[in-house]
Amino acid sequence: MEIRVSGILKSLIVICLVLAFGCSKKSETENYKIGFSQCISKDDWRKAMDHEMEVEASLYTEIELSIFQAHEDIEVQKSQIEFMIENEFDVIIISPLRPEPLVALVERAYDKGIPVIIVDRKIKSQKFTAFVGANNLDVGRNAAKYIASLNEKQSNILEIKGGDNSSPVIERHLGFHEIVYQEANMSVVESIRDNEIQTRIPQIIDSISVNPINYVFAFNDNIAYDAWKIAKSKGVEESIKFIGVDGLNGENNGIQLVENGVLAATILYPTGGDEAIKIAMKILRNENVLKDNILNTTVIDFRNAEIMNDQYDRINKHQKDIESQQKKIIEQEETxxxxxxxxxxxVGLLVTSLLLAAYSVYSANNIRKKKRKLELQNKKITLQRNQIKKIAEEVKISNDAKVNFFTGLSHEFKTPITLILSSIESLSENKTIKDNKILNEIGLIFNNSKRLLRLINQLLDFRKIEDRKFVLKASKTNLIKFSKRIFQDFEREAQKRNIDFKFIANSEDLEIYIDRNIMDKVYFNLLSNAFKFTPDNGTISIEIKNDPESNLVNIVFKDSGIGIPKRDLPEVFKAFFQGSNNNKAGSGIGLHLSREFIEMHKGTIEVNSIHGTEFTIKLYKGTSHLNTDDIVYEPDIIDRSIIDFNFDYEDVGFREINPKSEEERYSILLIEDHKELISFLKNKFIGDYEVYMSDGTDAIEKALEIIPDVIICDVNLPDKSGFEICEILKKDLRTSHIPTIMLTALNNKESYIQGLQSGADLYLTKPFSFAVLSQSVKTVIYNREKLRYYFINNIHKISTDNSFGLYAQDFLSKINKIINDNLDNSKLSVENLASDLNLSRVQLYRKTKAILGVTISEYIQNIRLERAKSLLQETQLSISEIAYATGFSSPNYFSTSFKGKYKKSPKTFRQK
Incomplete structure (x- = not known):
């Protein structure tokens, strides 16, 4: 049975191939490429030549005709002929502009075996296959014979030649003069070029009385027509007979001009376009052709012009009929x-369907069996796929949870480190500690805390690199100073272990563009590894090699440590890789991060290990290798995320605020859920500020109750995040003016942006220096005091229509608008104002007092008096009118209040 089925299938395949071959098989006829380079494109005679070629070529299905127009440019025509030679056209037809320039190319084509047909104009060579064209000597002779046949006693002739020295111009001139010299009563009184028509013919006509002109022989009909028009403008066109050359049919061409009496005659000059194609086909069919194929020419005058016109019309009509029939034949052939x-x-489908019907009977049962089998397999595969998908989702969720836990835990480390570093900072500021042993232990704690923080940051950097969230911020940096600063951080370790630690540079002033923060991490990774794996009494060096002739800078880190086995070298930059000879604990991501950071700078890092280990970093000079978004402009200073142990915080340089009395101390609301950190901050602030605390669960309620001067808020809180709390307080009119400082372990760009969008005034990342935090509090209070001073002293300048953009300014703008709209209302009260602002009287009092330092009643009074002062200066209103216009209940009360503020009565103020 299987053998029979196989036979049926083979039969089907054979039949289908036969049918496909039969359907696709076409009559294979060889196609020929014929190219024609036309020297002149603009006159009707040349267009007629092109048309005749196209018509004749359409009669041959195997011809592919390409016509190239040279537009009277020899160089263009040369390039066309070269193109046809290089592309191996089967026949090249050329109508040359002049006889000399094309000789080399024509001979080259001829020598290469490509048939060349010259049309109309000749060239100065015999290396061509055939010439097609009329005998131009006969054209000149026929024109002269025609003039002689008119039996004039004396025939004075003006000859107008073409503007070039082509063979038709030369031969027509010779043939014409050959006959003229034989006739005693004929003479050529003037021979000019066609480009002289507009200047010479008027002169010649004006001198007719001296030298009469009987005939004008122009070398083509267009020239003859132009000469006739000039003669007509002089009124002498009837006394002169004009003879042209070409004999084309159509409007303003030779035959019509003869019929209209403009020309006495025109010499028929066949284009030879159709004849050229016929000769080309003979050549392609290997038939013999003549070297010279001379076309007949004749005179067309009033006697035969109409006949010629009719013949041309019939020819054109027949041609159109032929073209129409050819089109129909092509359509019929396609159909x-x-x-x-x-x-x-x-037929093929019928046979196939019969065979398939027979085969389908056999295969139906087979298909049903296989279908049942496939259904079972499909169910099994679907079940397995769903299980795999579920497992993959669980793995992804588990992996994300682990990564998030890991990242969150890393952030959590920053809070205790903040406490450790801040405590060490406090101890370092304690001048009573004199014991060097204690100071050394404090330094040890500080250095290890920094090392712990650097490890945590390294873990977070790895997560950023994996998520592609690092942004390069390269700035112009003195590489030598930058490197020396980091070198100094490791000198103490080198001295303690008696390691020969060297810094070598062949240039003292080398500036390149680097991201200092990122490159700082690279240096510390490489130096930390060098110190980890180099034994005591060993050597470690940093060498900077600057070649002025190169665009690269080499930074070499070299040590005399245990080295890296050769088999491990290709793997050292992979994440989590541990060398086979490494028995010390490590994360395995330091070198991976270093390579990623260097590649962000478009540089490279290489490792070599023979005696110890050598890392070579190559960085580009200049900025051409960086995107404009990667470059920032900032002073060339080294900015560390970790403060130096001996940092002098008294040199920060911020303005100090004047301390208030015990009763008027500024208040701070601390929002932090870490008990030790909030306790630490409270103890640090308690002497200078009124300190309130919240673990985040009641932060908003306490802020509304206390209306503190400053809020310090952590981001990670149990109920709402610090971003949410800040946004709620900034949108609430009662607390929108309070400066907010955000504390967070999140130091990525997205968190910074989110903090600023929520309305935070400052954003400090953990671990932070308490000195920086303390000065930040002083700064925001100082800035608010400046704003308060401005509003109190510029009440009259504050426009009610402006939107200042800041919450406090927006609040004051609303107050000012309400007061100004009700300025003449003596019954305007604090209660009315609070109601319009949707605040209680107490809340309005607290907010105004916090922003302006005065009560709301005093503020309203100040606005009334400032307005009254302006009216006294700018208007002629009486004092009573001004009093009522500014909302005072009586003129006496107004005068008393005005004198109390400005130390002058309203009357005295106006007089002065």
Whole structure:
């Protein structure tokens, strides 16, 4: 049974191949490429030549004709002929502009075996296959004979030649003069070029009385027509007979001009376009052709012009009929071909369907069996796929949870480190500690805390690198100073272990563009590894090699440590890789991060290990290798995320605020859920500020109750995040003026942006220096005091229509608008104002007092008096009118209040 089925299938395949071959098989006829380079494109005679070629070529399906227009440019025509030679056209037809320039190319084509047909104009060579064109000597002779046949007693002739020295111009001139010299009563009184028509003919006509002109022989009909028009403008066109050359049919061409009496005659000059194609076909069919194929020419005058016109019209009509018939034949052939193919296809399909019907009977049972089998397999595969998908989702959720836990835990480390560093800072500021042993232990704690923080940051950097969230911020940096600063951080360790630690540079002033923060991490990673794996009494060096002739800087880190086995070298930059000879604990991501950071700078890092280990970093000079977004402009200073142990915080340089009395101390609301940190901050602030605390669960309620001067808020809180709390307080009119400082372990760009969007005034990342935090509090209070001073002293300048953009300014703008709208209302009260602002009287009092330092009643009074002062200066209103216009209940009360503020009565103020 299987053998029978196989036989049926083979039969089907054979039949289908036969049918496909039969349907696709076409009559294979060889196609020929014929190219024609036309020297002149603009006159009707040349267009007629092109048309005749196209018509004749359309009669041959195997011809592919390409016509190239040179537009009277020899160089263009040369390039066309070169193109046809290089692309191996089967026949090249050329109508040369002049006889000399094309000789080399024509001979090259001829020598290469490509048939060349010259049309109309000749060249100065015999290396061509055939020439097609009229005998121009005969054209000149016929024109002269025609003039002689008119039996004039004396025939004075003006000859107008073409503007070039082509063979037709030369030969027509010779043939014409050959006959003229034989006739005693004929003479050529003037011979000019066609480009002299507009200047010479008027002069010649004006001198007719001296030298009469009987005939004008122009070398083409267009020139003859132009000469006739000039003669007509002089009124002498009837006394002169004009003879042209070409004899084309159509409007303003030779035959019509003869019929209209403009020309006495025109010499028929066949284009030879159709004849050239016929000769080309003979050549392609290997038939013999003549070297010179001379076309007949004749005179067309009033006697035969109408006949010639009729013949041309009939020829054109027949040509159109032929073209129409050819189009129909092509359509019929296409229809026949399509129907034939369809018929073959139908027959094939019929046979195929019969065979398939027979095969389907056999295969039906087989298909049903296989279908049942496939359904079972499909169910099994679907079940397995769903299980795999579920497992993959669980793995992803588990992995994300682990990564998030890991990242969150890393952030959590920053809070206790903040406490450790801040405590060490306090101890370092304690001048009573004199014991060097204690100071050394404090330094040890500080250094190890910094090392712990650096390890945590390294873990977070790895997560950023994996998520592609690092942004390069390269700035112009003195690489030598930058490197020396980091070198100094490791000198103490080198001295303690008696390691020969060297810094070598062949240039003292080398500036390149680097991200200092990122490159700082690279240096510390490489130096930390060097110190970890180099034994005591060993050597470690940093060498900077600057070649002025190169665009690269080499930074070499070299040590005399245990080295890296050769088999491990290709793997050292992979994440979590541990060398086979490494028995010390480590994360395995330091070198991976270093390579990623260097590649962000478009540089490279290489490792070599023979005696110890050598890392070579190559960085580009200049900025051409960086994107404009990667470059920032900032002073060339080294900014560390970790403060130096001996940092002098008294040199920060911020303005100090004047301390208040015990009763008027500024208040701070601390929002932090870490008990030790909030206790530490409270103890540090308690002497200078009124300190309130919240673990985050009641932060908003306490802020509304206390209306503190400053809020210090952590981001990670149990109920709402610090961003949410800040946004709620900034949108609430009662607390929108309070400066807010955010504390967080999140130091990525997205967190910074989120903090600023929520309305935070400052954003400090953990671990932070308490000195920086303390000065930040002083700064925001100082800035608010400046704002308060401005508003109190510029009440009259504050416009009610401006939107200042800051919450406090927006609040004051609303107050000012309400007061100004009700300025003449003596019954305007604090209660009315609070109601319009949707605040209680107490809340309005607290907020105004916090922003301006005065009560709301005093503020309203100040606005009334400032307005009254302006009216006294700018208007002629009486004092009573001004009093009522500014909302005072009586003129006496107004005068008393005004004198109390400005130390002058309203009357005295106006007089002065």
């Amino acid at each position: 026949f071909s399509t129907q034939s193919n369809i018929l073959k296809l139908l």
